[in-house]
Amino acid sequence: MADNVNIVVALGRVILLYLVLIATLFAGVIMLARAASITRGAKGAVRVLVYLLGVLYLVAACAFAIDPTYAVAPAAAAVIGSVGLGLVLTRGRKLRLGEQETAVLFLLPAIIGVGVFYYSQIAQTVIYSLHDLRYTAKWMQASFIGLQNYLEVIQSERFLRSARFTFYFAAVSIFLEFWIGLAMALTTFWVGSRLRGLLRSVIVIPWAIPPIISASIWKWVFNADVGLGYLLKHLGLVKEAPLFVADPILAVYSVILADVWKTSSVIAIFLLGGLAIIPQDIYDAAKVDGARGWFRFRRITLPMIAPTIFVALLFRSMEALRTFDLVYGLTGGGPGSVTETLSSFAYKYYFTYSRFGVGSAYGITVALVILCLSLLYITRIRKNLRFK
Structure with missing residues (x-):
């Protein structure tokens, strides 16, 4: 007590x-x-x-x-x-x-x-x-070393490897999530009002599941004994059950698949909001002029939801670059360090290796990378779309 x-x-x-x-x-x-x-x-x-x-x-x-x-x-x-x-x-x-x-x-x-x-x-x-902190967080008692921790981070081979995977993971995931989210948003928006509410509820479900729970679900799905690997082997499609989270190549795309399943709904929610503010009169006038569906989508829908698309991509880029819990729960950064993201490696330096100084420098470096990309997105939004 x-x-x-x-x-x-x-x-x-x-x-x-x-x-x-x-x-x-x-x-x-x-x-x-x-x-x-x-x-x-x-x-x-x-x-x-x-x-x-x-x-x-x-x-x-x-x-x-x-x-x-x-x-x-x-x-x-x-x-x-x-x-x-x-x-x-x-x-x-x-x-x-x-x-x-x-x-x-x-x-x-x-x-x-x-x-x-x-x-x-x-x-x-x-x-x-800025301090040499090892096994203790009492920075006032540690040696001040300036930017030495940042130099160690930048020169680290594991940093370059984790940065390479993080950017590849973010690029592929966001590309797939955008098109899947756009398809879900258009389907939900153009169906009848009764079915629209049901589809919106279904879309939100993957996003509402906590990332660590989602990782546990996909870890079970990728299990070679009872999950997808067992099903593929049972159907005769493969001779041996694939080791989705143990194979270096399959592990990368398993993480991407799990992330796409979870966060495509975020893009869909953003785009549904953008579609809702397009005046129906514009579509009616285009129909009267004989414009077909593809022309209306290309000339009306896409230009009018472009600001929403940029904002959605901005948020998803920030989230993808600092992904941690999904990767940590599904592969733990393995096999080896193949699926190690910038955030997961910073976590290991901080809590596994107890090198608080280097781990902090790693975290600040990741934050600066995300900040630079965010500023780039915002600049392009203001310059090209005049969206404030």
Whole structure:
């Protein structure tokens, strides 16, 4: 019982520290970004004071990330200065918040939550990646080695091999998922209203199954004794039951097949939303002009759902490049390291080899690759489709 209480207390302290860090960082950003609106009607010296307080908050946040005790002095000075500034600005008048300030206040709880449980972990991973952490996560006691972990990751042969498989897996999976998802979306959209609801429910089922459960299902399907291999041998199509997850070539396409089955429905759901916003009058006018089905699809449907297609491909690319649980549950990255993805190899470095520094560098590298591809997609969407 006492151990549980200690764990809860320790967890509460960690959450409180992260809340203080995010609040300090947020205050600094707001001070610098909204200095003009905060000091509306005030003298120039007051605006300079706001900028100084913003910088002081950011200094406190950076010091807090290194050691909370270092942040006490700048944080206290910033808080005292902010209180004094508030008294000066609100003296003799009512405090009126603009539309943007009100929206920020309502979003603040969600911003703090995301910052505490997501972005703070990214910052911690970056710090880990710059230290030589082996068998311990106490980075303040480890040696600072800069970008040496990143160099080890980039020069690793397994990194290149896992990157090659990850990109091949993503390209083949997304290509198949797009066409299968498009076929499912068109079929669902053009059937009668009664059957449409049933098809939508069926489409969602594979996507709703958790990836690790889906991996267990496909592991049973690919079993040579009771699954697909046994069926093929029993029907006389093969002499020996194929070892789908043990053969290096079959394992790659087994993982791709499992992923296509699960996530084609995601593309279909996106495209159903895009098809629903196409005005029916356009199709009616095309029919009156004598346009046939293929012409209507090529000249009306595809151009009008093109923005939706790009968004769907963006999300699927991000998901495919960081695939972990499906591969981990189905093949474990094997046989050998044939089906090892970038994320699964980072997991092994972190939790199997206990090299937290290199594992963190691996994770940050994967995140940067996904970020670059995301920016490329978004740039093409804005440039070619003018989709905002």
